[in-house]
Amino acid sequence: MAPSSAETSPKRERRKEARPGELVKAALDLFVEKGFAATRVDEVAARAGVSKGTLFLYFESKEDLFKAVIRDNIANLFPAWNEEFKTFGGSSAEMLHYAMDLWWLNVGNTPASGIVKLVISEAQNFPEIAAFYQKEVVEPGTGLLQSILQRGVERGEFQHMDTSKSVFSIIAPMIFLMMWKHSMGACAASANIIDPKEFIHMHVDLLLNGMSAKKTQ
Amino acid sequence: MAPSSAETSPKRERRKEARPGELVKAALDLFVEKGFAATRVDEVAARAGVSKGTLFLYFESKEDLFKAVIRDNIANLFPAWNEEFKTFGGSSAEMLHYAMDLWWLNVGNTPASGIVKLVISEAQNFPEIAAFYQKEVVEPGTGLLQSILQRGVERGEFQHMDTSKSVFSIIAPMIFLMMWKHSMGACAASANIIDPKEFIHMHVDLLLNGMSAKKTQ
Amino acid sequence: MAPSSAETSPKRERRKEARPGELVKAALDLFVEKGFAATRVDEVAARAGVSKGTLFLYFESKEDLFKAVIRDNIANLFPAWNEEFKTFGGSSAEMLHYAMDLWWLNVGNTPASGIVKLVISEAQNFPEIAAFYQKEVVEPGTGLLQSILQRGVERGEFQHMDTSKSVFSIIAPMIFLMMWKHSMGACAASANIIDPKEFIHMHVDLLLNGMSAKKTQ
Amino acid sequence: MAPSSAETSPKRERRKEARPGELVKAALDLFVEKGFAATRVDEVAARAGVSKGTLFLYFESKEDLFKAVIRDNIANLFPAWNEEFKTFGGSSAEMLHYAMDLWWLNVGNTPASGIVKLVISEAQNFPEIAAFYQKEVVEPGTGLLQSILQRGVERGEFQHMDTSKSVFSIIAPMIFLMMWKHSMGACAASANIIDPKEFIHMHVDLLLNGMSAKKTQ
DNA sequence: TATGAATGAGTCTTCATTCAT
DNA sequence: TATGAATGAAGACTCATTCAT
Missing domain, CATH: 1.10.357.10 (Tetracycline Repressor, domain 2)
Incomplete structure (x- = not known):
């Protein structure tokens, strides 16, 4: 009767550890595609499947994200x-x-x-x-x-x-x-x-x- | 009574004709130095020695100016x-x-x-x-x-x-x-x-x- | 099988009861020091040694906390x-x-x-x-x-x-x-x-x- | 037939010199009434009869405006x-x-x-x-x-x-x-x-x- | 009960563009 | 034609609040 807990809530279950990587990946794609300035942080967040606020949970600023993109790659x-x-x-x-x-x-x-x-x-x-x-x-x-x-x-x-x-x-x-x-x-x-x-x-x-x-x- | 058109300040005349060129020159330098997005039109106008409004007299938009920079050079x-x-x-x-x-x-x-x-x-x-x-x-x-x-x-x-x-x-x-x-x-x-x-x-x-x-x- | 309620950690019990008071105390200090608007609820929670979420377990909103601070003191x-x-x-x-x-x-x-x-x-x-x-x-x-x-x-x-x-x-x-x-x-x-x-x-x-x-x- | 030019355009004719004073006046009222943090810069601008952008033409930041309010008064x-x-x-x-x-x-x-x-x-x-x-x-x-x-x-x-x-x-x-x-x-x-x-x-x-x-x- | 990751509305600030003069 | 004050849409960033665990 109770749903198996293994299959529930795809939304919030992603682990904190995965987020920065997903964001950096999304940012890389967007930055490369449109340039740093022309890329909105909202877009990056959206492509990573999170909200704008979440991005700032992991990166102090857009610049910080940029640096992470370079460094990580x-x-x-x-x-x-x-x-x-x-x-x-x-x-x-x-x-x-x-x-x-x-x-x-x-x-x-x-x-x-x-x-x-x-x-x-x-x-x-x-x-x-x-x-x-x-x-x-x-x-x-x-x-x-x-x-x-x-x-x-x-x-x-x-x-x-x-x-x-x-x-x-x-x-x-x-x-x-x-x-x-x-x-x-x-x-x-x-x-x-x-x-x-x-x-x-x-x-x-x-x-x-x-x-x-x-x-x- | 009215001054013959030949009489009018040749400097200002030449100036007027030179404006677009000066703006494009200033824009080239700035765009190259800082990138398109990071360059403000105020800066371009200032470097060309005119006001921001004047720039828009000669170029429909910042993008238009960008295209002119490329084309002219x-x-x-x-x-x-x-x-x-x-x-x-x-x-x-x-x-x-x-x-x-x-x-x-x-x-x-x-x-x-x-x-x-x-x-x-x-x-x-x-x-x-x-x-x-x-x-x-x-x-x-x-x-x-x-x-x-x-x-x-x-x-x-x-x-x-x-x-x-x-x-x-x-x-x-x-x-x-x-x-x-x-x-x-x-x-x-x-x-x-x-x-x-x-x-x-x-x-x-x-x-x-x-x-x-x-x-x- | 279930532990008699008398058995449960008296420390945590007292802790639980003490929570609102600790939060109000922390809030008082911070509000006085920095003003209501300039104080973040994170700070209050941190100073009280709990998480931000916990604060909202005891107080409906930041305003509610403010009122409690005044009332309690x-x-x-x-x-x-x-x-x-x-x-x-x-x-x-x-x-x-x-x-x-x-x-x-x-x-x-x-x-x-x-x-x-x-x-x-x-x-x-x-x-x-x-x-x-x-x-x-x-x-x-x-x-x-x-x-x-x-x-x-x-x-x-x-x-x-x-x-x-x-x-x-x-x-x-x-x-x-x-x-x-x-x-x-x-x-x-x-x-x-x-x-x-x-x-x-x-x-x-x-x-x-x-x-x-x-x-x- | 043509309207006398003396009576036209009440919008943009205000002199640059008057603006800072008007803004400071509006800011004083609002800051006093609601506090610094609780006052939106939009409100200040609106009360001064200008747009938000104009405020930043005269004051570098909200803080700068605050200081001007104190100083001027x-x-x-x-x-x-x-x-x-x-x-x-x-x-x-x-x-x-x-x-x-x-x-x-x-x-x-x-x-x-x-x-x-x-x-x-x-x-x-x-x-x-x-x-x-x-x-x-x-x-x-x-x-x-x-x-x-x-x-x-x-x-x-x-x-x-x-x-x-x-x-x-x-x-x-x-x-x-x-x-x-x-x-x-x-x-x-x-x-x-x-x-x-x-x-x-x-x-x-x-x-x-x-x-x-x-x-x- | 406690957590803290996630949210998104709200805020300040920038800047290309307009327009009255 | 030239100016520069004014605009307002748009963007980065914040933070009170929520909610799955």
């Missing part, structure tokens, strides 16, 4: 990655290709890719976040790639180069890819111009081999 | 450039270097470089502008570069390639450069990591020659 | 006092001094002194409370003092006077004292200007003897 | 008064009566009398204002009265006394009068208990002559 990917590459067996060219694939899988092809656009768009208004991103993402990321290039140079696979600079020739198109995807990419005309995976491979090939005609070949 | 550079390159005498590698230098001089190192950040940041909220930008800038720009690559391939200077794709390997770092400059670049830690001119040359060299060790050389 | 002092003064043996001047001392001891120098400030501050918003205070405090208070003055007049100790009015010359500075203490008194500059006990005596003396120079003395 | 009465009393010819008793009458006329019987209630009620939340009031009103006010008492003592009209303290015996009932008027006074039961002018005179008389029966008289 900048997972500690790098430690694991660094470890993985320490024991990599193949050639440095293969290593570079692999690193890029990994990145595409775990970041570029993920909602988190929208973060870059967010950070870039709002860096001036949130210097604190810019600095955080610089330290937590840019530096580890470039560091990892640089170590691959360095390995290639040391093993005679790559020419001598200033790795601290050529790193950006590799990274820049990845950033571009993400920015594109989350802005112009939505525009019909620009939609399918670029196929990311294909582009990444082509780009790495280009960088490795150059596009000049080979005289001796 | 996307000069018809391309027709002239296209013409210039039609008669270019040197090698295609030189041509590529030259094109990049030109770009850096006329766009990259110019306040207009901030436009890219603006367009990227607000593309979702202003699809109209994204489309406009796509048509007026992206397509002509990639077209121009593509024609250089094509020339190189045809003249046997470059390897065979899908120029419609490799074009992005050249462009992406330029976009990245501008975005960086107008966002993270302001952050102390990231300030002087990248020297643009130097980076551009190195990047083109890398693309031309690749970074793999040359076996026969 | 306007103890039935007067019946006891009236009795005490009926059998007072000394002179009416002594009686006046004694009444004032008693008041200082039981009200003026007590947290309850803050109530006056509360009532005065919120009287317009809570007419009901103003009326209650008028009937329960003002009238008995003035009545008691008036009876002392009357006694003095009847016994030839005091001059003839309209006691219903001169009563306020005695009371007003007491009210002032409490208001001062709970508002300006917190301000550093005004902190120690007035010593209450000393002032009370001086004031009563002044009222009894006047400050004019005595011709015949 | 604490006229520099004292310099003028001090001057007036320097040349006073009569007895010190007369002087005291005169001072009190003057006060009643210019402050006590004026909307500004509500300020005392405001300051007292909000002193804890606005320590800055408490200090300001202490310095600009309390000190000059007590100073002026003290000088009258001093004059009386020096001329042998008053007994020797600690004027710094007896001053409060004079002032306190005035404060009380104003507080009463603006709080309990609104309550029907307490309405007409006290007639201010009558009370003031009686009080000064009492203080001058005391209420004890004069033996030799």
Whole structure:
């Protein structure tokens, strides 16, 4: 007769612990989609299935939520990655290709890719976040790639180069890819111009081999 | 008795004609610096030296002003450039270097470089502008570069390639450069990591020659 | 099987009964300190060591709590006092001094002194409370003092006077004292200007003897 | 046929200079009547005949408006008064009566009398204002009265006394009068208990002559 | 009875836009 | 044409109150 308590009240039963995550997820989507300023806190709350007031139970302010979005989505990917590459067996060219694939899988092809656009768009208004991103993402990321290039140079696979600079020739198109995807990419005309995976491979090939005609070949 | 119209203050006349331009200039600076949403029309008017009301004499709305900023700063550079390159005498590698230098001089190192950040940041909220930008800038720009690559391939200077794709390997770092400059670049830690001119040359060299060790050389 | 009610934790029992009192006490302190509007019910609950929800178990609303604060702290002092003064043996001047001392001891120098400030501050918003205070405090208070003055007049100790009015010359500075203490008194500059006990005596003396120079003395 | 331009548009013609005053006036009334917290800025604006936004054109915040209310209504009465009393010819008793009458006329019987209630009620939340009031009103006010008492003592009209303290015996009932008027006074039961002018005179008389029966008289 | 997560009406404040001058 | 005072809709945030547990 009495209803089984296991199936009742879907409304309030969600645990306090789940809320911040749900809100951050909703905020990420909305912020990426519409920008920080153009996103209403009501919308974020609504998309997370709670009321406006609830949002402020977990985040002191809209800015605070923004910071949480950035922080939470900048997972500690790098430690694991660094470890993985320490024991990599193949050639440095293969290593570079692999690193890029990994990145595409775990970041570029993920909602988190929208973060870059967010950070870039709002860096001036949130210097604190810019600095955080610089330290937590840019530096580890470039560091990892640089170590691959360095390995290639040391093993005679790559020419001598200033790795601290050529790193950006590799990274820049990845950033571009993400920015594109989350802005112009939505525009019909620009939609399918670029196929990311294909582009990444082509780009790495280009960088490795150059596009000049080979005289001796 | 009435003053001949030739008699009227030429300064004020010129002033009147110059108003929209001054406003657009002020708006560009502010929009780039703070983002569209975070810029108040009062600020724009103040920086242009007019009152808030005057701004609305020339632009129907803040959005309208935004569109004008984009439109006005996307000069018809391309027709002239296209013409210039039609008669270019040197090698295609030189041509590529030259094109990049030109770009850096006329766009990259110019306040207009901030436009890219603006367009990227607000593309979702202003699809109209994204489309406009796509048509007026992206397509002509990639077209121009593509024609250089094509020339190189045809003249046997470059390897065979899908120029419609490799074009992005050249462009992406330029976009990245501008975005960086107008966002993270302001952050102390990231300030002087990248020297643009130097980076551009190195990047083109890398693309031309690749970074793999040359076996026969 | 069920524990005899006598068995249940006497502490929790007493606790339960004590709750409203603890809440009222906490509310008094906070209301006096910060004003009614500026006090959050969370704070009251926290200071009373219970949760916000519990507060609403005992009081229908914040206003209801406010009324309880006033009511509970306007103890039935007067019946006891009236009795005490009926059998007072000394002179009416002594009686006046004694009444004032008693008041200082039981009200003026007590947290309850803050109530006056509360009532005065919120009287317009809570007419009901103003009326209650008028009937329960003002009238008995003035009545008691008036009876002392009357006694003095009847016994030839005091001059003839309209006691219903001169009563306020005695009371007003007491009210002032409490208001001062709970508002300006917190301000550093005004902190120690007035010593209450000393002032009370001086004031009563002044009222009894006047400050004019005595011709015949 | 055309309406005379002199009679048109009653809406927007009010001068900028008049606005702050009108707003402060409206705010004084409302703050006194309902308290600072219980007053909505919309109400203030409405009573001043402008929109909510206009209020914030002249005052940075509700708090700022509050401070303006206090400041603007604490006229520099004292310099003028001090001057007036320097040349006073009569007895010190007369002087005291005169001072009190003057006060009643210019402050006590004026909307500004509500300020005392405001300051007292909000002193804890606005320590800055408490200090300001202490310095600009309390000190000059007590100073002026003290000088009258001093004059009386020096001329042998008053007994020797600690004027710094007896001053409060004079002032306190005035404060009380104003507080009463603006709080309990609104309550029907307490309405007409006290007639201010009558009370003031009686009080000064009492203080001058005391209420004890004069033996030799 | 006690909790504290959730609510949403209510408040201050901002700012694009209007309009009388 | 130019001004800038005025507007009011909209947004972030607060907090008394509710209610499932």
